[in-house]
Amino acid sequence: MAKAALPDHDDAEASAAAAFRRQLRFWLVGAVILIGFLYLFSDILLPFVAGMVLAYFLDPVADRLERFGLSRVMATVVILIAFIVVLVLAFVILVPVLASQMAGFAEKLPDYLTRLQALVTNFDPKWLEQRFGVNAASLKDGLNSVLSSGLGLVTTVFQSLWNSGMALVSVASLFVVTPVVAFYMLLDWDRMVATVDSWVPRDHVETVRQISADINSATAGFVRGQGTLCLVLGAMYAVGLTLTGLNFGILIGLFAGLISFIPYVGSLTGLVLAIGVAIVQFWPDWTMIVAVAAVFFIGQFIEGNILSPKLVGKSVGLHPVWLMFALFAFGALFGFVGLLIAVPAAAAIAVLVRFAIARYLESPLYKGHGVEPPPLQGKRTRSRRG
Numbered sequence: 051m052a053k054a055a056l057p058d059h060d061d062a063e064a065s066a067a068a069a070f071r072r073q074l075r076f077w078l079v080g081a082v083i084l085i086g087f088l089y090l091f092s093d094i095l096l097p098f099v100a101g102m103v104l105a106y107f108l109d110p111v112a113d114r115l116e117r118f119g120l121s122r123v124m125a126t127v128v129i130l131i132a133f134i135v136v137l138v139l140a141f142v143i144l145v146p147v148l149a150s151q152m153a154g155f156a157e158k159l160p161d162y163l164t165r166l167q168a169l170v171t172n173f174d175p176k177w178l179e180q181r182f183g184v185n186a187a188s189l190k191d192g193l194n195s196v197l198s199s200g201l202g203l204v205t206t207v208f209q210s211l212w213n214s215g216m217a218l219v220s221v222a223s224l225f226v227v228t229p230v231v232a233f234y235m236l237l238d239w240d241r242m243v244a245t246v247d248s249w250v251p252r253d254h255v256e257t258v259r260q261i262s263a264d265i266n267s268a269t270a271g272f273v274r275g276q277g278t279l280c281l282v283l284g285a286m287y288a289v290g291l292t293l294t295g296l297n298f299g300i301l302i303g304l305f306a307g308l309i310s311f312i313p314y315v316g317s318l319t320g321l322v323l324a325i326g327v328a329i330v331q332f333w334p335d336w337t338m339i340v341a342v343a344a345v346f347f348i349g350q351f352i353e354g355n356i357l358s359p360k361l362v363g364k365s366v367g368l369h370p371v372w373l374m375f376a377l378f379a380f381g382a383l384f385g386f387v388g389l390l391i392a393v394p395a396a397a398a399i400a401v402l403v404r405f406a407i408a409r410y411l412e413s414p415l416y417k418g419h420g421v422e423p424p425p426l427q428g429k430r431t432r433s434r435r436g
Contacts, residue, residue: 073254088391092384099390101231107274108133108232109239126237130229137225144300151301158297165330261405268397276311279357283307283316283349290345291324294338297331299324306346310353311393312374317353321346372396 088095108129115125235242250258284307291299306320324342332338376396380388410416 088384088387092387095387096390097227098231099387101228102235103273103390104133104228104232105235105239106269107277108236110274112236112239122237122240126233129236130233134229148301148304151298155298155301162327162330166326261401264401264405265394265398268401269394272311272393272397279353280308280310280316282357283310283353286349286352287320287345290349291342294328294341294345296324296342297327302327303345312377314370315374317346317350369400372400 111129112122112125115128116122120128247255247259284304286303287306288300288303291303296302302320302323306316306323308316309319310316321343324346325339328339328342332342373393373396376392376399377389380392380395382388384391
């Protein structure tokens with residue numbers, strides 16, 4: 051009887067393997083179609099993707115308002131009106147200040163770099179050579195090269211972002227289309243989720259629901275938690291630098307906060323910019339330079355010990371290196387739209403890879419026929435044989 055059962059077992063394994071191959075082909079074809087769609091239409095997708103991101107960000111607020119007794123339509127209208135009011139106030143109050151500071155920073159940047167270079171190279175050449183073995187002329191040439199390369203890189207990055215996104219989709223269309231898309235997406239969010247769930251094969255619906263829940267948990271932890279954290283950090287840095295009297299404090303603080311979604315890059319970039327401006331502005335008053343640096347150190351302490359545990363928690367599950375790679379890769383492929391979809395895509399890929407590895411470790415491909423492999427020979431054993 052045991053021998054007769056073996057063919058049935060082999061047939062079941064073959065059937066499961068064939069079903070797995072069919073599913074793999076289906077999802078690979080779907081992924082190729084999605085990537086091709088994004089690549090072809092990336093120039094016009096910005097307001098639509100921004101609207102979807104905004105709807106996803108505000109969906110918990112709509113759910114909470116529904117629990118308070120509002121209908122889904124009224125909750126959506128209230129949220130979008132409040133969002134538009136805040137956006138208009140920000141544009142009326144904040145944008146003119148930022149535009150003025152940005153123009154002033156661009157105008158004074160060459161002078162700042164020249165003065166900073168002069169401060170570094172005006173140290174006693176003999177002292178530099180005795181202590182560090184550095185020739186002052188060589189140091190000046192090296193600084194010139196580094197500063198030129200840095201300015202070229204920054205210019206290239208901003209020009210690439212502009213050409214890939216904002217130059218092809220006007221600002222007017224972005225701010226007209228995005229609220230409309232967000233309104234309809236927010237209104238029909240739960241219905242869309244239920245519709246997509248009804249399309250999933252019934253044999254795999256529980257697995258797909260679990261994977262979707264894991265992706266949602268990772269994405270929500272970053273998009274909602276980290277997004278809120280970036281806004282709070284930007285406000286903190288801007289207020290702190292302004293109180294120290296630093297030139298362009300609002301611009302540097304908001305910039306450092308808003309790019310803090312890239313681990314360590316935001317705070318480090320803001321610190322370097324702020325210290326550079328502070329040295330030129332306050333030298334030789336070290337007290338004010340230390341005060342500027344203290345703004346970032348205090349901000350990092352508050353972020354790591356108070357804000358991040360409360361707003362983000364441990365639900366993100368995205369390794370910083372993987373996150374940075376996803377941002378660079380999707381940005382290079384799809385421009386500004388790629389930056390918007392990089393985090394959800396990175397979260398989805400990470401969850402799917404963990405799921406695939408878990409299935410592999412449970413499969414006969416990994417376990418084989420139950421024969422234990424020989425123990426791995428250590429370095430000590432190999433050295434004895436040698």
